[in-house]
Amino acid sequence: MIDRKVRTGGSIICDVFLEEGVTAIFGMPGGASLPFYDSLYDYPQIKHYLMRNEQGAGYAADGYARALNSVGVATSTSGPGATNLVTPIASAMMDSIPVVFLTGQVATPFIGTDAFQETDITGVTIPITKQNYLVKSVHELPRIMKEAFYLARSGRPGPVLVDVPKDVFLDETDEPVPESVELRGYKPAGAGHRRMIRKAAELIDKSERPVIMAGHGVAISGAFEELRELAEKAEIPVITTLHGVGDFPETHPLSFGMIGMHGMYYANMAVSDCDLIIGLGLRFDDRVTGRVPDFAPKAKIIHVDIDPAEIEKVVPTAVPIVGDVKATLQILNPLVSANTHTAWLEELNRLRTNHPSHEPPPNEEFLPQHMVRYIYEATEGEAIVVADVGQNQMWASQMFFYEKPYTFFSAGGLGGMGYALPAAMGVQVARPDQTVWCVTGDGGLQINIQELAAMAEYNIPVKVGVMNNAHLGMIRQWQNRFYNGRLMGAELINPDFAKVAEAFGIRGIRAETQDEARDAISQAMEFDGPVLVDFIVDELEDCYPMVEPGASLAETVER
Amino acid sequence: MKTEGLSTLVALVEDNPGVLTKVATLFRRRGFNIASLNVGHSEQPGISRMTIVIEGTGAHIKQCEKHLYKLVEVVKVVDITNADRVDKELALVKIAAHGAERSSVVALAQAFDGEVVDVGRNALIVQLTASPYTIERFLSLAGDFGVVELTRTGLITMARGDVRRARGPVAARRPGSNHKE
Ligand SMILES: Cc1ncc(C[n+]2csc(CCOP(=O)(O)OP(=O)(O)O)c2C)c(N)n1
Numbered sequence: 206m207i208d209r210k211v212r213t214g215g216s217i218i219c220d221v222f223l224e225e226g227v228t229a230i231f232g233m234p235g236g237a238s239l240p241f242y243d244s245l246y247d248y249p250q251i252k253h254y255l256m257r258n259e260q261g262a263g264y265a266a267d268g269y270a271r272a273l274n275s276v277g278v279a280t281s282t283s284g285p286g287a288t289n290l291v292t293p294i295a296s297a298m299m300d301s302i303p304v305v306f307l308t309g310q311v312a313t314p315f316i317g318t319d320a321f322q323e324t325d326i327t328g329v330t331i332p333i334t335k336q337n338y339l340v341k342s343v344h345e346l347p348r349i350m351k352e353a354f355y356l357a358r359s360g361r362p363g364p365v366l367v368d369v370p371k372d373v374f375l376d377e378t379d380e381p382v383p384e385s386v387e388l389r390g391y392k393p394a395g396a397g398h399r400r401m402i403r404k405a406a407e408l409i410d411k412s413e414r415p416v417i418m419a420g421h422g423v424a425i426s427g428a429f430e431e432l433r434e435l436a437e438k439a440e441i442p443v444i445t446t447l448h449g450v451g452d453f454p455e456t457h458p459l460s461f462g463m464i465g466m467h468g469m470y471y472a473n474m475a476v477s478d479c480d481l482i483i484g485l486g487l488r489f490d491d492r493v494t495g496r497v498p499d500f501a502p503k504a505k506i507i508h509v510d511i512d513p514a515e516i517e518k519v520v521p522t523a524v525p526i527v528g529d530v531k532a533t534l535q536i537l538n539p540l541v542s543a544n545t546h547t548a549w550l551e552e553l554n555r556l557r558t559n560h561p562s563h564e565p566p567p568n569e570e571f572l573p574q575h576m577v578r579y580i581y582e583a584t585e586g587e588a589i590v591v592a593d594v595g596q597n598q599m600w601a602s603q604m605f606f607y608e609k610p611y612t613f614f615s616a617g618g619l620g621g622m623g624y625a626l627p628a629a630m631g632v633q634v635a636r637p638d639q640t641v642w643c644v645t646g647d648g649g650l651q652i653n654i655q656e657l658a659a660m661a662e663y664n665i666p667v668k669v670g671v672m673n674n675a676h677l678g679m680i681r682q683w684q685n686r687f688y689n690g691r692l693m694g695a696e697l698i699n700p701d702f703a704k705v706a707e708a709f710g711i712r713g714i715r716a717e718t719q720d721e722a723r724d725a726i727s728q729a730m731e732f733d734g735p736v737l738v739d740f741i742v743d744e745l746e747d748c749y750p751m752v753e754p755g756a757s758l759a760e761t762v763e764r
Numbered sequence: 765m766k767t768e769g770l771s772t773l774v775a776l777v778e779d780n781p782g783v784l785t786k787v788a789t790l791f792r793r794r795g796f797n798i799a800s801l802n803v804g805h806s807e808q809p810g811i812s813r814m815t816i817v818i819e820g821t822g823a824h825i826k827q828c829e830k831h832l833y834k835l836v837e838v839v840k841v842v843d844i845t846n847a848d849r850v851d852k853e854l855a856l857v858k859i860a861a862h863g864a865e866r867s868s869v870v871a872l873a874q875a876f877d878g879e880v881v882d883v884g885r886n887a888l889i890v891q892l893t894a895s896p897y898t899i900e901r902f903l904s905l906a907g908d909f910g911v912v913e914l915t916r917t918g919l920i921t922m923a924r925g926d927v928r929r930a931r932g933p934v935a936a937r938r939p940g941s942n943h944k945e
Binding site for chain 1: 778
């Protein structure tokens with residue numbers, strides 16, 4: 206029965222949050238959104254986390270969404286609040302993360318008058334949202350809220366912005382939230398085309414050196430079992446993209462790690478030498494392919510993606526399949542014959558033994574790689590790692606073996622420094638049962654360091670590991686390598702982060718050696734609450750393997 | 765307007781505020797150059813029809829079509845570059861004409877099935893409904909007298925021939941999708 210209760214705009218929004226299963230939202234209030242906060246007051250079931258910058262709120266909602274593989278919510282006021290959300294919106298767009306961004310707007314009579322704190326945020330965010338709405342009347346709000354959640358999570362997920370003028374929060378309507386969404390122009394694909402899937406199965410059966418490249422789409426569609434079934438049935442090595450880390454257990458004998466600019470040497474070689482790529486839910490980003498004309502020169506490519514615009518965007522495909530990865534594999538797997546690829550696997554295993562990119566270099570110094578490896582050892586891999594951007598991000602993906610889905614998160618597409626701290630908080634809020642490690646550089650930490658205040662206030666027990674190399678490490682690496690060592694803007698004069706943490710009310714530990722690092726990690730793990738460990742690592746270590754810009758994957762350098 | 769190297773897409777879009785901005789933003793951002801763009805009502809309420817002439821052919825246009833489809837408001841896109849079709853554009857051309865020149869301009873307009881819709885002391889307005897190519901030819905000849913003002917609607921176009929199936933409301937068809945509608 207349709208409920209025709211009269212409600213305010215503010216309570217309609219809260220009701221939709223509850224219907225959509227959102228129990229935590231991240232934001233900061235302001236004049237235009239105060240009526241919404243007044244409604245929120247009546248909804249104790251929805252916990253509001255007051256973040257210290259809207260950017261932190263946006264990233265926290267992104268982390269929450271990734272951890273649950275469902276929709277996160279961030280909210281801000283109009284004008285400056287909304288513009289502070291722009292970076293996380295762009296990031297969610299690049300990484301296909303379902304987040305509903307709710308922004309307040311000046312009251313409808315003031316729209317278009319350059320009123321105080323008026324910014325045309327729907328105009329600003331057109332190219333960085335999957336869809337956005339300026340709600341002109343409360344009567345359309347129930348439909349728009351329903352659509353916003355549906356669009357955010359369905360098909361290729363992405364951010365949806367709903368801009369609500371102050372008076373619309375207060376206005377009342379008896380318009381119910383529709384049961385379903387009617388969008389003539391939006392029909393996300395289900396399973397791929399049968400004929401194409403049959404063709405894919407034929408190519409897989411014929412291939413002698415196949416490789417599966419697993420991307421974010423595997424995680425989004427929840428195709429872990431299906432991926433594993435395919436890999437094991439036909440004995441196909443699996444390589445992941447950065448966002449595919451966690452798609453396939455990294456200690457599985459068929460796992461050959463991550464590909465790309467800082468991918469595993471053997472993964473890059475496997476792709477360069479294979480005769481078939483089964484690409485599952487990935488977009489062949491330039492950080493993955495290296496020089497495109499030399500990418501997988503001997504391979505035919507099967508490309509499964511739910512977004513038709515990704516197919517043939519970068520690489521020519523032999524078999525294009527527009528479809529959901531899970532639904533497609535469910536049809537594909539039975540058509541693929543059981544098979545073995547002994548010689549091919551032997552070759553790859555030999556490569557892996559001779560080029561162990563996943564091991565820290567043998568060194569007495571306390572290297573950044575050790576930090577991640579010790580966290581792996583101490584947690585026995587039972588942790589979620591949220592990495593920032595830069596060298597730390599690459600080492601976080603390389604030196605930890607991810608066994609389970611949704612255990613490694615990183616803002617790979619936009620690559621915005623400052624992601625990890627707030628995102629890890631969102632992840633922890635969504636998964637209170639899990640150990641969450643934030644791995645961040647000393648540079649990236651300082652972009653959203655203010656969120657330590659929220660972390661302390663809500664006692665969000667994230668373990669923050671600062672990979673402190675007193676540099677914008679990745680910048681230093683590039684300036685050394687490509688700009689003749691002319692360091693400019695690469696060195697960092699830092700505060701004592703452990704003391705900073707203490708000042709925020711968070712336990713702070715400093716670790717300068719390998720032993721201190723191991724000890725600090727176990728202290729952090731034992732402590733029931735948020736901890737920041739300032740790992741003072743070797744300042745000059747560079748991140749390898751590396752595919753130099755403009756080089757092909759086959760030219761991966763190891764040092 | 766030259767037609768070489770150009771493609772013509774017809775897009776049916778939800779008539780929502782902001783949809784034109786979204787389409788324009790998409791073209792700008794993805795580096796597609798618009799040669800002409802016409803928007804107006806279609807035969808269905810709530811659906812506008814856009815005729816977009818863009819630079820480029822082949823894979824470039826295929827990509828453009830896919831990106832248009834990604835806009836939630838875009839219901840259907842048809843590449844009718846190579847279709848057998850009726851092309852029309854409306855132009856109003858103000859041409860300088862004194863004394864005896866006037867009858868020459870009128871004759872020129874008549875030769876193109878144009879209509880003189882305003883007569884002033886030293887200028888005439890000619891209305892022309894024709895293919896962009898014909899309008900180009902007219903403009904080139906009118907240039908001898910002096911074109912002082914010009915406005916063109918941009919191309920509108922429609923595939924020729926019979927309707928294949930009973931007309932229902934337009935439904936989304938996605939490239940490569942085998943989704944039941
Ligand atoms: C917001 C933002 N600004 C600038 C950059 C460019 N950038 C990429 S990596 C990097 C250095 C990161 O340094 P740090 O956080 O200390 O991490 P490290 O590389 O040392 O691990 C910079 C400045 C970026 N990715 N994001």
